[in-house]
Amino acid sequence: MEIREEEIRELEKADLECIWHPFTQMELYRREKPVIIEKGRGCRLYDMEGNAYLDGVSSLWTNVHGHARTELDEALKAQTDLIAHSTLLGISSVPAVRFARKLLDVVPSGLTKVFYSDSGSTSVEIALKMAFQYHRQSPKGNPKKTKFLTFVNAYHGDTIGSVSLGGIDLFHEMYRELLFETYKVASPYCYRCPYGRDYPGCKLDCLLGVEKMLDEHHDEIAAVVLEPLVQGAAGMLMQPEGFLRGVRALCDHYGVFLIADEVAVGFGRTGKMFACEHEGVTPDILCLAKGISGGYLPLAATVTSEEIFEGFLGEFTENKTFFHGHTYTGNPLACAVAIASLDLFEKERIIENLQPKIAFLKEKLSAFKNLSHVGDIRQRGLMVGIELVADRNTREGLPVADRTGHQVILEARKRGIMIRPLGDIIVLMPPLAMSVEELDKLCEATYESIRVVTEK
Ligand SMILES: Cc1ncc(COP(=O)(O)O)c(C=O)c1O
Numbered sequence: 001m002e003i004r005e006e007e008i009r010e011l012e013k014a015d016l017e018c019i020w021h022p023f024t025q026m027e028l029y030r031r032e033k034p035v036i037i038e039k040g041r042g043c044r045l046y047d048m049e050g051n052a053y054l055d056g057v058s059s060l061w062t063n064v065h066g067h068a069r070t071e072l073d074e075a076l077k078a079q080t081d082l083i084a085h086s087t088l089l090g091i092s093s094v095p096a097v098r099f100a101r102k103l104l105d106v107v108p109s110g111l112t113k114v115f116y117s118d119s120g121s122t123s124v125e126i127a128l129k130m131a132f133q134y135h136r137q138s139p140k141g142n143p144k145k146t147k148f149l150t151f152v153n154a155y156h157g158d159t160i161g162s163v164s165l166g167g168i169d170l171f172h173e174m175y176r177e178l179l180f181e182t183y184k185v186a187s188p189y190c191y192r193c194p195y196g197r198d199y200p201g202c203k204l205d206c207l208l209g210v211e212k213m214l215d216e217h218h219d220e221i222a223a224v225v226l227e228p229l230v231q232g233a234a235g236m237l238m239q240p241e242g243f244l245r246g247v248r249a250l251c252d253h254y255g256v257f258l259i260a261d262e263v264a265v266g267f268g269r270t271g272k273m274f275a276c277e278h279e280g281v282t283p284d285i286l287c288l289a290k291g292i293s294g295g296y297l298p299l300a301a302t303v304t305s306e307e308i309f310e311g312f313l314g315e316f317t318e319n320k321t322f323f324h325g326h327t328y329t330g331n332p333l334a335c336a337v338a339i340a341s342l343d344l345f346e347k348e349r350i351i352e353n354l355q356p357k358i359a360f361l362k363e364k365l366s367a368f369k370n371l372s373h374v375g376d377i378r379q380r381g382l383m384v385g386i387e388l389v390a391d392r393n394t395r396e397g398l399p400v401a402d403r404t405g406h407q408v409i410l411e412a413r414k415r416g417i418m419i420r421p422l423g424d425i426i427v428l429m430p431p432l433a434m435s436v437e438e439l440d441k442l443c444e445a446t447y448e449s450i451r452v453v454t455e456k
Pocket of ligand 1: 121261264
């Protein structure tokens with residue numbers, strides 16, 4: 001027992017001395033006791049001291065079937081017996097081929113080619129370069145189309161290309177001088193509508209902004225880049241019904257590609273396999289990561305239409321090759337697990353069985369209205385944002401320095417819940433495998449944590 005204590009203290013010390021944590025103010029991090037996760041079982045995480053936490057945000061929106069899921073573990077072990085990694089540059093691997101075939105069976109119809117990488121950010125970088133290069137070299141392209149239309153509050157990752165597309169000042173403004181310019185339009189945020197309108201009376205004025213921009217600049221715009229249905233990192237901002245369909249129609253009308261970034265919303269989070277399905281939309285390029293491997297290993301895919309792929313065909317000397325590829329692109333271990341994950345979706349009819357959980361969550365969330373600092377409750381499938389405000393009538397935010405969202409998640413930890421806020425928006429995004437009983441606990445503990453922090 002004592003040896004264990006020693007080991008824990010040693011690791012805590014080493015964590016503080018050695019690791020620079022992402023998206024974390026280390027000055028403040030150093031003032032709190034680190035939580036060091038040792039194992040996961042089902043929808044629970046266990047720290048070194050043996051404390052259990054419900055994984056309320058799916059380990060940063062990745063986990064789908066729970067931790068240490070036998071089927072995924074076995075697929076991983078079986079693949080390690082064969083090979084851990086071989087390259088996709090110019091040769092192929094069994095799991096990469098098999099997974100590509102399976103993935104194409106489930107993505108919106110009309111998408112025919114899978115380009116692998118290893119994170120959401122890279123999947124978006126690839127989409128950008130594909131759209132740009134297509135227009136420079138395809139006989140059907142237009143080399144003047146070098147720009148992108150993006151949205152305020154967008155988040156597409158942390159590499160320079162994807163940051164250029166971003167629209168969250170807190171994360172992105174610092175790097176402005178490093179970034180390329182994009183045409184930016186306001187995104188739907190019905191609780192704080194940028195057009196000062198109310199849904200549904202508004203008739204989607206947010207689409208008019210997109211239309212105006214495309215009307216003026218479509219000759220220069222290669223693609224519109226959108227997080228379909230939900231802008232996750234901005235605080236689970238949900239788009240009204242018809243917005244995505246409307247953007248697709250505008251892209252078609254103005255001859256502009258639609259890049260759908262389903263890194264966060266893909267693989268069942270919104271209640272369908274892909275968010276685009278809710279509105280019968282097929283994008284020209286689909287970006288996938290996070291849940292693609294069930295939350296096990298870094299894997300991403302940029303899935304494209306045949307038309308785009310064909311724009312890259314030619315003799316070597318024509319220089320139409322897509323000169324892009326990361327070292328671990330299409331890693332066999334990750335692809336083997338991704339196959340097992342898709343098998344589980346099928347075998348356990350996960351999307352179908354999700355619907356009662358979504359309804360249960362909706363009912364539980366309705367109680368949060370009783371809390372006087374809850375301004376807005378947003379839900380799409382198993383994606384939830386609870387926006388805390390200082391004053392419900394004026395919708396004025398809470399003082400930033402109070403870090404209310406952070407205080408709430410510290411309270412939640414005491415109640416056995418691991419969640420991570422986006423500012424003062426409390427995010428819930430449980431694994432699809434979370435049971436109704438666990439969802440109940442997640443909601444009860446989150447409610448109580450918000451109450452304790454905001455109503456003292
Ligand atoms: C919509 C979206 N795109 C891209 C990314 C970046 O993914 P990654 O962190 O794997 O690079 C994220 C991450 O949260 C995301 O939510």
